[in-house]
Amino acid sequence: MNVPNRSLAQPINTWDGSALLECVAVLPEAPDVVTFSFAAEDGSIFSYLPGQFVTLELPVPGGPLYRTYTISSTPSRPLCLTVTVKAQEGSIGTRWMLDNLKPGMKLKSTAPGGTFTSHHHQAEKYLFISAGSGITPMKSMTTWFxxxxxxxxxxxxxxAKRPSEIIFRETLEHMASRTDQLKIKWVVEESDRFRPWAGYEGFFNQLMLGLIAPDYLEREVFCCGPEPFMQAVREALQGLGYDMERYHQESFQAPTAALAEDYAEDDVIPDEDIKAQVRFATSDVTATCAQTDTVLSAARSAGLNIPSGCTFGVCGTCKIKKTKGDVHMVHNGGITDDDIDEGYILACCSHPIGEVEVEV
Structure with a gap:
């Protein structure tokens, strides 16, 4: 691993996203799953909360692509930052990484962000439930503990689908063998042809939950995985009388309408028949659009590029400063109340009302 050398006499700076990330190692984990390790180009160290994410700018053919990935490393090991990615069918950014990203290459990235972390919900007992690559924030939090x-x-x-597709299996089982505070439970849909399986088999359900964690009512639950999986977990917990105020989930897929509505800031409903105007002050460009258009779509129509990741208010990549006017913003946790008070908005989920000016 080619981590940049540092003299002990040099001051230690914390990476803030301004320095490029240099890929220093590529580690295969499972079929179509790879861990990429990065060091900061300027030698700074990484500080973040376990469970947070970064948004990488990937130089794919046709222009940069922004993809958001949970950090799979832990801040207790600050010299490198890792993301563990799984290429799904039809994926563009992740497939480019698997096929092209090598040690020595450098990428732009946002600073770590996100609120899906055990640091914000301290408890004596936790239940981490994940599927597939949703294991990454759970691994980060567990390693920190x-x-x-x-x-x-x-x-x-x-x-996981089958035993050979379990990510971080050996690493987590090693940690569990060294402490009685960590209990690992694997669930697979089917066994491998040549590998006997003695663990849980089938789809995660209420019966398994009761067997795996009989005291689940006493635990703070964190869940991450595909939306259908998380919905099944939510329904299982609700059906068993779990206090859903203690349930937390992370997903970079579009949230359900019910979840998005929880973050509505007002009762204004944008009207597609009413025109709005967005002035991009830095670029000296003005775009006319409908109230139902987002600031992000207005920028793209005007030929401007605002970096964006998830496009539905989760990752915070498209945060920009609004200097004039009003917007209707329905986000899903990608921006803080303090940011909003300071005039920032998320371009991907902000609808201009009247005349609006932003620093782009």
Whole structure:
């Protein structure tokens, strides 16, 4: 691993997203799953909360593509930052990474962000439930507890198609063998042809939950995976009388309408028949659009590029400063109340009302 050399006499700076990330290692994990390790080009160290994410700018053919990935490393190991990615059918950005990203190459990235972290919901007992590559934030949080020796009772559940597709299996089982505070439970849909399987088999359900963590009502639950999987977990917990105020999930897929409505800031309903105007002050460009258009779509129609990742208010990549006017913004956690108070908006989910000016 070619981590940049540092003299002990040099001051240690914290990476803030301004320096490029240099790929220093590429580690295969499972079929179509790879961990990429990065060091900051300027030698700074990484500080973030376990469970947070970054948005990488990928130089794919046809122009840069922005993709958001949870950090799979832990801040207790600050010299490198890793993301573990799985190429799905039809994926563009992740497939480019698997086929092209090599040690020595450098990428632009946002600083770490996100609120899906055990640091914001401290508890004596946790239940981490994930599927597929949704294991990455759970691994980051678990490793932080393990490295720092913090008292924690963690039941760690991960669901995969088959045993050979379980990500981080050996790493997590090693940690579990060194502490009685971590209990690992694997669930697979089917066994491998030549590998006997003695664990749970089938789809995660209420019966499995009761067997895996009989005291689930006492645990803070974190869940990450495909939306259908998380919906099944939510329904299982609700059906068993779990206090859903203690349930937390992370997803970079479009949230359900019910979840998005929780973040509505007002009762204004944008009207597609009413025109609005967005002035991009830095570029000295003005675009006319409908109220139902977003600031992001107005920028693209005007030939301007605002970096964006998820496009539905989760990742925060498209945060920009609004200097005049009003917008209707329905986000899903990608911006803080403090940012909003300072005039920032998320371009992907902000609809201009009247005349609006932004620093783009």
């Amino acid at each position: 393990y490295d720092t020796g913090r008292p924690s009772d963690i039941v760690f559940v991960n669901c």
